[in-house]
Amino acid sequence: xxxxxxxxxxxxxxxxxxxxxxxxxxxxxxxxxxxxxxxxxxxxxxxxxxxxxxxxxxxxxxxxxxxxxxxxxxxxxxxxxxxxxxxxxxxxxxxxxxxxxxxxxxxxxxxxxxxxxxxxxxxxxxxxxxxxxxxxxxxxxxxxxxxxxxxxxxxxxxxxxxxxxxxxxxxxxxxxxxxxxxxxxxxxxxxxxxxxxxxxxxxxxxxxxxxxxxxxxxxxxxxxxxxxxxxxxxxxxxxxxxxxxxxxxxxxxxxxxxxxxxxxxxxxxxxxxxxxxxxxxxxxxxxxxxxxxxxxxxxxxxxxxxxxxxxxxxxx
Amino acid sequence: xxxxxxxxxxxxxxxxxxxxxxxxxxxxxxxxxxxxxxxxxxxxxxxxxxxxxxxxxxxxxxxxxxxxxxxxxxxxxxxxxxxxxxxxxxxxxxxxxxxxxx
Ligand SMILES: Cc1cc2nc3c(=O)[nH]c(=O)nc-3n(C[C@H](O)[C@H](O)[C@H](O)COP(=O)(O)OP(=O)(O)OC[C@H]3O[C@@H](n4cnc5c(N)ncnc54)[C@H](O)[C@@H]3O)c2cc1C
Numbered sequence: 001x002x003x004x005x006x007x008x009x010x011x012x013x014x015x016x017x018x019x020x021x022x023x024x025x026x027x028x029x030x031x032x033x034x035x036x037x038x039x040x041x042x043x044x045x046x047x048x049x050x051x052x053x054x055x056x057x058x059x060x061x062x063x064x065x066x067x068x069x070x071x072x073x074x075x076x077x078x079x080x081x082x083x084x085x086x087x088x089x090x091x092x093x094x095x096x097x098x099x100x101x102x103x104x105x106x107x108x109x110x111x112x113x114x115x116x117x118x119x120x121x122x123x124x125x126x127x128x129x130x131x132x133x134x135x136x137x138x139x140x141x142x143x144x145x146x147x148x149x150x151x152x153x154x155x156x157x158x159x160x161x162x163x164x165x166x167x168x169x170x171x172x173x174x175x176x177x178x179x180x181x182x183x184x185x186x187x188x189x190x191x192x193x194x195x196x197x198x199x200x201x202x203x204x205x206x207x208x209x210x211x212x213x214x215x216x217x218x219x220x221x222x223x224x225x226x227x228x229x230x231x232x233x234x235x236x237x238x239x240x241x242x243x244x245x246x247x248x249x250x251x252x253x254x255x256x257x258x259x260x261x262x263x264x265x266x267x268x269x270x271x272x273x274x275x276x277x278x279x280x281x282x283x284x285x286x287x288x289x290x291x292x293x294x295x296x297x298x299x300x301x302x303x304x305x306x307x308x309x310x311x312x313x314x315x316x
Numbered sequence: 317x318x319x320x321x322x323x324x325x326x327x328x329x330x331x332x333x334x335x336x337x338x339x340x341x342x343x344x345x346x347x348x349x350x351x352x353x354x355x356x357x358x359x360x361x362x363x364x365x366x367x368x369x370x371x372x373x374x375x376x377x378x379x380x381x382x383x384x385x386x387x388x389x390x391x392x393x394x395x396x397x398x399x400x401x402x403x404x405x406x407x408x409x410x411x412x413x414x415x416x417x418x
Contacts, residue, residue, distance in 0.1 A: 034406065035347070036406075037346070041347050041349070042346055042347060044344075059349050063349070078409070080408070095410060125404035129387055133346075134345055134346070135386060137344075138380075207384070208384060
């Protein structure tokens with residue numbers, strides 16, 4: 001059986017796309033990937049998604065989105081896509097099967113970036129983490145560091161003071177990308193200290209983290225700085241490796257969507273006709289749940305329109 | 317799915333004559349809410365070959381600490397009282413079943 005639409009990813013972009021396609025009576029399959037529900041499952045309160053005057057917990061928000069999608073009959077399977085091919089229809093390969101579809105919506109989002117050090121890999125889950133809200137609890141009474149200089153770093157540092165008596169933010173420059181308001185809040189907190197112009201060369205420890213080796217960006221001087229937890233907040237990377245060679249990506253790996261030729265052209269179409277993309281995997285700029293949801297809606301409407309004009313021939 | 321606690325850990329896990337999969341989790345952990353149903357499916361699929369249990373790290377700090385849990389979900393496979401494999405972060409049904417069916 002060939003689906004009208006296969007949606008890859010189950011964050012706000014994927015679920016919103018599925019809501020629109022299934023309500024339009026398109027036969028829809030969502031492949032939910034290694035992180036069902038997406039990035040919002042790793043956070044606590046979401047206060048800027050409209051419709052929830054008291055805020056809503058991130059995991060709850062995506063659980064509700066899923067229930068809403070299921071109400072209209074979309075199928076959801078927890079599988080990770082490894083390959084897409086185009087013949088007369090699209091064939092999507094996962095670790096456990098193959099599916100075919102007339103259109104595809106890529107909504108694979110982004111994942112936290114790591115430094116890429118072998119010592120970091122070895123100590124993941126043993127003091128190295130990219131999610132303070134998930135793992136902060138285990139650092140009660142411990143001394144921790146946050147690596148990074150953006151809003152995420154400030155947010156993680158502030159959150160970690162709930163558990164850790166001392167939090168050090170380590171940043172490789174002396175200016176911060178973080179917004180004034182977030183930086184100010186962190187700087188006012190006496191439990192948070194800042195180390196700037198320091199590059200992390202190594203994470204120290206055998207079975208758990210004991211410190212970080214830092215190189216001064218200006219003088220080259222090396223120091224070992226003791227810490228029991230290292231929280232990475234150095235940005236995100238789009239989950240698009242498996243799409244290389246199939247659709248055009250920009251140099252940083254974000255899916256390239258075609259510039260709309262006229263105000264009425266589809267805005268989410270990729271370099272391959274019939275493949276659309278939405279959310280953090282196309283968007284290095286806004287990276288918000290509401291934007292991802294909005295783009296998911298756009299991709300669904302673009303796919304629907306595409307099926308009206310191309311999908312009538314029987315491919316089977 | 318059955319819970320294991322600090323009180324029952326020795327009898328249920330360490331003394332077990334079958335392999336045991338333990339899911340370390342907590343109520344406040346978003347990814348754990350995703351892992352839970354997957355572990356249920358693993359339990360159903362593996363049948364009698366292995367035991368599948370979950371341990372709430374808030375309520376059972378002794379074992380959470382003993383096994384150095386610093387990130388959840390963590391899934392550990394015990395054989396004859398020893399940890400023979402561990403997975404950190406949401407782990408798929410296929411991966412867990414492959415390990416238990418080894
Ligand atoms: C800690 C944290 C806090 C945040 N707080 C807020 C906030 O308060 N407000 C806000 O608006 N935004 C917030 N964000 C940002 C928000 O989470 C993202 O903008 C949003 O989740 C992007 O949605 P998405 O659907 O594009 O992708 P994601 O949520 O990243 O979801 C991607 C999905 O794709 C799936 N996937 C990836 N690769 C594959 C594959 N190969 N096969 C199948 N599936 C795959 C994954 O399993 C996942 O389900 C926060 C992010 C983080 C990390």
